[in-house]
Amino acid sequence: MAQISRRNALGAGAGIAAATALGAAAPAAADAEPAPSPASPGEGRHPHLFSLAKSAPATYHGGTLRGATEHTFPVLSGQQGSVYLIHLDPGGVREPHWHPTAWELNYVLSGRAEWSILGTHPDGSYHNDVFTAEQGELVFAPQGFFHYFANPSDTEGLDVLALFNTSAAEPNDDIGIVGTLNSLPREILAASFGIPVSAFDRVPRDLKPVVITRRP
Known part of the structure; x- marks a missing residue:
């Protein structure tokens, strides 16, 4: 089991107290490319204040x-903390992934999330936890545990506030299932699954993370 870091755990918990303020104003999906940046002091913004809900989103299928990291919110530099506002459209899926150096604390602002977390548990067993998180509930994904969440609704969006005990941008501590599979030779995958190499012919070989996608 990966060691769970407790750096600034109290700071991350304090962020949850403010999360409900974003719930009513969670933004809809936009077509803008990611270009978040903190406003300068000359624009009347305090260095300890960041408009997460109004920041430019990274848009996916x-x-x-939307993220507040040391790159977009400089006051976080060296503080071992970052926050992401994640919106999943109906049927949206957060790519299955794991974080090698950070734990993840998720607060459901609106909607309902189907979760799966795979890892070694305190009783020594290795198994998958599958459950549903409702609005107002917290989900903790330990450091190094493989996990994902999805929006099961066909009509309603899902908004989640995710806090990490790292100041770095998530791509620097986010290893997705697409990149994980494609980092391995096809014959190794075939041997691991006990199936012919040809079974992986239709699997794309791209290492680029999917991040957010949608059920077919």
Whole structure:
């Protein structure tokens, strides 16, 4: 089991207290490319204040991602903390992934999230936890545990506030299933699954993370 870091755990918990303020104003998906940046002091913004809900989103097939990291919110530099506002459209899926150096604390602002977390548990067993998180509930994904969440609704969006004990941007501590599979030779995958190499012929070989997608 990967060691769960407790750096600034109290700071991350304090962020949850403010999360409900974003719930009513969670933005809809947009087509803008990611270009978030903090306003300068000359624009009347305090260095300890960041408009997460109004920041430019990274847009994907299935939802959007807005982040406050040391790159977009400089006051976080060296503080071991970052926050993401994740919106999944109906049927949206957060790519299955794991974080090698950070735990993840998720607060459901609106909607309902189907979760899956795979890892070694305190009783020594290795199994998958599958459950549903409702509005107002917290989900903790330990450091190094493989996980994903999805929006099961066909009509309603899902908004989640995710806090990490790292100041770095998520791509620097986010290893997705697409990149994980494609980092391995096809014969190794075939041997691991006990199936012919040809079974992986239709699997794309791209290492680029999907991040957010949508059910077919």
